[in-house]
Amino acid sequence: MSAPLDVPGVRLRAGDLIALRPVALAAVGEPALSDLPGGFITRKRGHGQEVADIREYMPGDDLRHLDRGSTARTARPHVRQFQEERDRVTLLIADFRPSMLWGLTRAFRSVSAAEALTLLGWRVIEEGGRVGLLALSAGEPVIIPARGRVRGMLDVIGALARAHDAALETALAGDLDDPPLDDGLSRVERIAPRGAELVIASGFENPGNSLEDRLNALGRTRAPRLLLISETAATRLPRGSYPIRLPDGTRTRVAGASGGAAPEVRIAGHVALELDAGAAVEETARHLAAAFPKDREP
Incomplete structure (x- = not known):
C-alpha cells in the first residue's frame, strides 16, 4: 500500500471493521418507525x-x-x-469503483460504504443469519459465499479489506473508469438464494442502462435495499462543479448544490437510505438500526 493512502479514512483496515461489532449492537433499539418510508413487516x-x-x-x-x-x-x-423459522441470508454489495474512492471530510465514500455494510453484517450474524459479500471495482469482483457465525463475518471483513486495497491500487495505476453498476449486479442471482436480502452500498454513479430493470427483476425473488453513500459537505458548496486533486495526484470533480438533501431519495425507482460519508460511525449505526429493524422481513 502506498504511504499517502495508508491513513485512516482512506485505507480500509480489517481491525477497524471488527471493532464495529459493539457499535452495531449498541445502536439496536426498538424504533417505532423506520427511516425508510413504509417500514418493514413485523415478524410472522x-x-x-x-x-x-x-x-x-x-x-x-x-x-x-x-x-x-x-x-x-x-x-x-x-x-x-x-x-416461523426462516434461513435469513444477507448479501452485502460494496461499491469500490473509482467514483467511490474520494471524500471531503472523515473518510472516502468507499470506506463509509464498507463500514455501513459491516454494521449491518454484525447485526445479521448476531440475529442468527448468514452473510455473504460481493465487492465491485474496476477490476475483478470479490465474492464470499454466505456463511453464519462470527467466522463468516470475519471472512467478509477480510475480503472487504483486500478488495478495497486492490481498488486503490487499480486507481493508482490509472484505471479511473467506472464499469456500469448494472453489469456488476448481474452476478447476484448466482450468489444469493431466493428470498435473500441484498444490501447495496454505492454512490450509484454510472448505473448503466438497465439498473432499474435489474433491481426490479431481483426484487421479484429477493429483497434489494439501497444505501446511498453521499458526501453531504458538497451540498454546502454553491451550486456548480468543482475540480479537486486527490492525495495521489489524480483529479476528479465534485458537484455542489445549494440547500440540503431531499428527505426521500429514490434510485432507479427504489427508495434509498442516504448516509453521509463524513458522519461518525455511531451516527451511521443509529440510522441503520432505525431503517433495518430486527424483525424486518427479508
Whole structure:
C-alpha cells in the first residue's frame, strides 16, 4: 500500500471493521418507525420451534403447546406461540469503483460504504443469519459465499479489506473508469438464494442502462435495499462543479448544490437510505438500526 493512502479514512483496515461489532449492537433499539418510508413487516408467527410468546390459554388453542412452567407459576393455563423459522441470508454489495474512492471530510465514500455494510453484517450474524459479500471495482469482483457465525463475518471483513486495497491500487495505476453498476449486479442471482436480502452500498454513479430493470427483476425473488453513500459537505458548496486533486495526484470533480438533501431519495425507482460519508460511525449505526429493524422481513 502506498504511504499517502495508508491513513485512516482512506485505507480500509480489517481491525477497524471488527471493532464495529459493539457499535452495531449498541445502536439496536426498538424504533417505532423506520427511516425508510413504509417500514418493514413485523415478524410472522407460525409453527416453527422458536418460541415467539407465551400467553394465557384461550378456547381453541392447541393443548400440545401448553407451557407447563407458566401454568404452574400462575395456576392458569398458558400456551406457547411459535414464530416461523426462516434461513435469513444477507448479501452485502460494496461499491469500490473509482467514483467511490474520494471524500471531503472523515473518510472516502468507499470506506463509509464498507463500514455501513459491516454494521449491518454484525447485526445479521448476531440475529442468527448468514452473510455473504460481493465487492465491485474496476477490476475483478470479490465474492464470499454466505456463511453464519462470527467466522463468516470475519471472512467478509477480510475480503472487504483486500478488495478495497486492490481498488486503490487499480486507481493508482490509472484505471479511473467506472464499469456500469448494472453489469456488476448481474452476478447476484448466482450468489444469493431466493428470498435473500441484498444490501447495496454505492454512490450509484454510472448505473448503466438497465439498473432499474435489474433491481426490479431481483426484487421479484429477493429483497434489494439501497444505501446511498453521499458526501453531504458538497451540498454546502454553491451550486456548480468543482475540480479537486486527490492525495495521489489524480483529479476528479465534485458537484455542489445549494440547500440540503431531499428527505426521500429514490434510485432507479427504489427508495434509498442516504448516509453521509463524513458522519461518525455511531451516527451511521443509529440510522441503520432505525431503517433495518430486527424483525424486518427479508
